[in-house]
Amino acid sequence: MPSSLAQGVRVIRPANLRLSHFLSSLPLLVGAFVAARLPVLSEFFISLFNVLPTLLLLLGGAFCLAYGRQREVFLLLVLYVGYFMLDIQVDHFRDNGQVRDDAVLVFHLICVLLPMLYALYGCWEERSHLAQDMLARALVLLAVSAVAFALGRRYPQGIADWLAQIHWPALHGAWMSLAQLTYLVFLVAFLALLVQYLRRPRPLHAAQLVGLVGLLWMLPQVFIMAHALQVMSSMVMLMLVAAVAHEAYQMAFRDELTGLPGRRALNERLQRLGRDYVIAMVDVDHFKKFNDTHGHDVGDQVLRLVASQLRKVGGGGKAYRYGGEEFTLLFPGKSVEQCVPHMEAVRLAIEQYRMQLRDKQSRPRDDREGKQRRAGKAASEVSVTVSMGVAERQAEQRTPQEVIKEADKALYSAKAAGRNCIRSAGQRRGAVKVSAPAD
């Protein structure tokens, strides 16, 4: 498969779907449901929700721009334009007790254009050339708005009727409080955003999906519930900004390859340690040789595997990727004796794990051939081992950096002792062997 095609055809990996992707959006959706349904909202919250969409457009938009996230800037813009146009209608209705002459046309146009543009910008990934990308997005928004405006002015009644019409009587349900066409557009938008999330699970794609659900709930309530428009528009915009912040945090503190917290997260944690703690440095054995023999991609897979085993370490330990093929285990409030059994369990699990390797060039043409080959052991198995050096805070090593140095020395001893073992930084005798593989 050509590499460009291979990039396009992404495999959906259920293991990559995480509830944490929805952490920045689902609570906001629930909060919006609750706030919008409250019969009375305090003056403070009414004022807040009146200014929040504009604030989020300006501050959130500037924040997204600073991170080069044009996609979210346009999503915020689309949401704001929809909010603004509906707000004019709702204000008029509230002040005069009747809707404006163009209310039906504007409402139905927004019901169709909002989910359509939301999904379009949501699925439109950023290109590297910022100015061109922004221009293309702005032109699309201008073109769609201009066509809608021109048609609406020229044939106001015809367009409103066509949008509100029941196009497929067999598919119509009594529960449909919006025009039939709106549900169709929402369905297509939802599927597009769902596929995008499944192919590339990340907080932003999750937030887009949740935001669309919020919009679908909001539209029928706009003229019925006093605060539905302000509250839900604000919350959907907030979801997007929060998802950008969530991803920015992940970029800074998470290692992309293994998903473990990275060096920056470790440094930050080291500053908040109490008096007693244990630090272990973990290094994959002969990894250079492994990379040279099986290739960098398989090397990456091995690092993911090692990370997944280290993540399971017990005894209150936490794993970090220190850099390259080196990892760190941190045990706050523990002594070396308490930690070693847990480290030993991880070392053993890594040693015993067998990874299936298949030659890319001779991939099976179909499932049957794949099964036959697996039965015939055509796939070769590989395994790796790790060495560990461990040290605890002593009177002589006051800072975490000094403890890391000691753990590094112990790791060096573990390598010198034949690898696949754990060594502890001894107080008087230098590094001492605390575990070794069975021969």
Ligand SMILES: Nc1nc2c(ncn2[C@@H]2O[C@H](COP(=O)(O)OP(=O)(O)OP(=O)(O)O)[C@@H](O)[C@H]2O)c(=O)[nH]1
């Ligand atoms: N695939 C892959 N390789 C990496 C990554 N980071 C570092 N490496 C490789 O890790 C290897 C580190 O090798 P060395 O430090 O020489 O040591 P080693 O081969 O592990 O041998 P010992 O530590 O002595 O057991 C180098 O070949 C790096 O290119 C990564 O993210 N992915």
